[in-house]
Amino acid sequence: MTKRKLSEKYNDSCIRIFELIKLFARGEASFSEVIKLFANEKGEVSQISNVLLNKYMNTLKIYGIDVRKSKQTYVLHKMPFSVSLNEKELYIVGLIKNAMSLMPNGKNKKSLQNFISNLEEKYDYDTKMLSAMVAPSANYDLAFYFKKFEHQIEDCERYCQEGKPIEICYIDSEGNRVKMEAQPQEIKYHDKVVCLGVYNPASSFDFDIPVGSIIYIRTCVQNKNKSRKVYTSVVFKVKGGLAKRYKVREWESAETLDDGSLIITNKGEDIQTLFTRLFKYGECCEILSPKYLRKTMSKKIEKTLKNYNL
Amino acid sequence: MKHFKKNNTVTYNLISYTGFKSLLLFSLLLDAPHTFEEIQDFYRTNEYIHEEISFDTIRVYMTSLKRIGCEIARKRYPEGSRYHIVSHPFEFKVDADQIKAVTKIYKILLQSASVADLFACDTFLRDLAAKIGSKELLNIIEKMSVFNGVSSSLVKELIECSKDNRKITILYNSPQSGEKDIQLIANGLSYKDDKIYLNGISLEYSQETAYLLDRIKDISAIHEQKSAEDVEIKYTTVGYELSNLTTGAALDENEKIVEIKEDSILIEAYTSNLFMLKRKILSYGPLCTVLYPEDFRNDIISTLKKMQEEYQND
Known part of the structure; x- marks a missing residue:
């Protein structure tokens, strides 16, 4: 039986079989809901409705959709589009859910919750049963930083979402109080420390500021236009054994010299992380440019030597 | 289907034959793009259908699929137009925001979960992306994975x-x-x-x-x-002072705090690999001072002096 004008003609049986799948895709459907699909034009359920329902149930069966009836309720056990997970995979879902519960409230947490609930809706019957038995992992310290700075992290998330320029004041790793205007970027994670990643247009550097060291953040009153991010290039030389094993990062380019040394051009790495990394390389590394960073490094070395009364 | 076959023919009164044919078309168009001729051929050669189906009927089936929420794309090829289901109401859809949130949680797990769990998570997300056919999710996992390039x-x-x-x-x-x-x-x-x-x-x-x-x-x-x-391993106990840390020191398994002062903490590391400890200590920069043993302290000083030499010509 076809309806409507030729270009939009559709078939009742086609529609009905998919409407039936849609009902079952929810996981459970009552008999009264299902039989309504087979009511006549007046909405009356008759003996014919039952015969039709049986025919459609048989059709689903041969297509591979496993629906079982129990006490006036149809329960979906398996369908070609359902997700089947084993115990190990469900354990990972539990791990993700655990970590999610510690995320600050915000867009990301909401999106992840949607992802997980969509996934769980698509579980087949066996997976649903199994998931009730697999306890989410509780042995992991996912709370490392979140509990202590939960509200600060939430605030930082909000600044990132708003994307407005901010004035941020924080204590840097050497104990100095630093104030700067910046564009909030995203929440980042470094060695179990949650940081607010910001871009500072004045220096053309990214800064990852540990949430716990932030004194205050203010949205700039003047709603300045977002400036395009232009990063300062930091060029440094890597020598000796380190040159052989140095792994060029995604945001770096390298040039090899005749003596095997590498000239690395780094763009866009958080300046504090970069300094920490280069310091770690010891005498195998030397900053070439910009000059003021060379000076900063030199001062840092001097300051460290003072620790040894030198 | 065999249950519904008697004498090699399907007893159609036991199933919705049209419903079944539309389900087959649904699967066919999900698998790959097909021309009308190929769809006709599919029905003609199917062991249960064996039927000549007109282009008009195929169009009606396609319109019905669209009506229940399928998005059918048409692409032109030299041999004619091919039709393909690009989305349908039963699929597990992952949008851009969800993918971004997955990357966030991956980064959190990187910092907190064991590598074994991280690997299982990596594998799970890859398998899931493949299962649900989300190229976007797969691409992002491949981009962020720390296991790239390793079997x-x-x-x-x-x-x-x-x-x-x-x-x-x-x-x-x-x-x-x-x-x-x-x-x-x-x-x-x-x-x-x-x-x-x-x-x-x-x-x-x-x-x-x-x-x-x-x-x-x-x-x-x-x-x-x-x-x-x-195995006979030579261990060294190294004491160092860490001052003014605002972000919290991440102690390794072989380290312990021996004293907490007002502005600093004294840490003792028990290690057989002084090279790795030296790099860790250098990474703290001016925040850290090695206290003992003397030869390790001297080694750090010597390295700092060599570093200083590199910048002395400025």
């Missing part, structure tokens, strides 16, 4: 060997000496500085060492069980 079977084997602290020989692509066999007692995988390391006790140097996972080419041999106590 899954190798990671699995290393995790297993580490569980039992097995003595193994690995084929390692050393930056200094090229590919070579290294014997070690595997202690576990760890994540540090955006990289995965295999931690173990090197039997050549009798010290704790970390090997970059992406430089391990293979496990050449798994030997008999050997415990760390069987």
Whole structure:
């Protein structure tokens, strides 16, 4: 039986079989809901409705959709589009859910919750049963930083979402109080420390500021236009054994010299992380440019030597 | 279907024949793009259908599929237009925001979960992306994965060997000496500085060492069980002072706080690998001072002086 004008003609049986799948895709459907699909034009359920329902149930069966009836309720056990997970995979879902519960409230947490609930809706019957038995992992310290700075992290998330320029004041790793205007970027994670990643247009550097060291953040009153991010290039030389094993990062380019040394051009790495990394390389590394960073490094070395009364 | 077959023909009064044909078309268009002729041919040769179906009927079926929420795309090819279902109401859709949120949670797990769990998570997300046909999710996992370029079977084997602290020989692509066999007692995988390391006790140097996972080419041999106590390792106790930390010091397993002062903490590290500890201490910069032993303290000073020389011409 076809309806409507030729270009939009559709078939009742086609529609009905998919409407039936849609009902079952929810996981459970009552008999009264299902039989309504087979009511006549007046909405009356008759003996014919039952015969039709049986025919459609048989059709689903041969297509591979496993629906079982129990006490006036149809329960979906398996369908070609359902997700089947084993115990190990469900354990990972539990791990993700655990970590999610510690995320600050915000867009990301909401999106992840949607992802997980969509996934769980698509579980087949066996997976649903199994998931009730697999306890989410509780042995992991996912709370490392979140509990202590939960509200600060939430605030930082909000600044990132708003994307407005901010004035941020924080204590840097050497104990100095630093104030700067910046564009909030995203929440980042470094060695179990949650940081607010910001871009500072004045220096053309990214800064990852540990949430716990932030004194205050203010949205700039003047709603300045977002400036395009232009990063300062930091060029440094890597020598000796380190040159052989140095792994060029995604945001770096390298040039090899005749003596095997590498000239690395780094763009866009958080300046504090970069300094920490280069310091770690010891005498195998030397900053070439910009000059003021060379000076900063030199001062840092001097300051460290003072620790040894030198 | 066999249940509904009598004398080699389907007893159509037991099923919705049209419903069945539309389900078959649904599957066909999900698999790959097809022309009307190919769809006709599919119905003609199907063992249960064996029927000539007109283009008009196929159009009606397609309109019905669209009506229930399928998005059918048409692409022109030299042999004619091909039709393909690009989305349907039953699929598990992952939008851009959800993908971004998955990357966030991956980063959190990187900092907190064990490498074994991280690997299982990585595998799970890849499998899920493949299962639901989300290229976007797969692309983002491949981009952020810390296991890129390493075979899954190798990671699995290393995790297993580490569980039992097995003595193994690995084929390692050393930056200094090229590919070579290294014997070690595997202690576990760890994540540090955006990289995965295999931690173990090197039997050549009798010290704790970390090997970059992406430089391990293979496990050449798994030997008999050997415990760390069987290897003579030279440990050194290093004391250092860490001052004014605002972000919280991440103590390693072999470290302990021995004293907390007003502006600093005194830490004692018990290590067999002074090279790794030296790098850690240098990374703290002016925040850290080595207190003992004298020779290690002198080594740090000597390195700092060499570093200073590089900047002296300015």
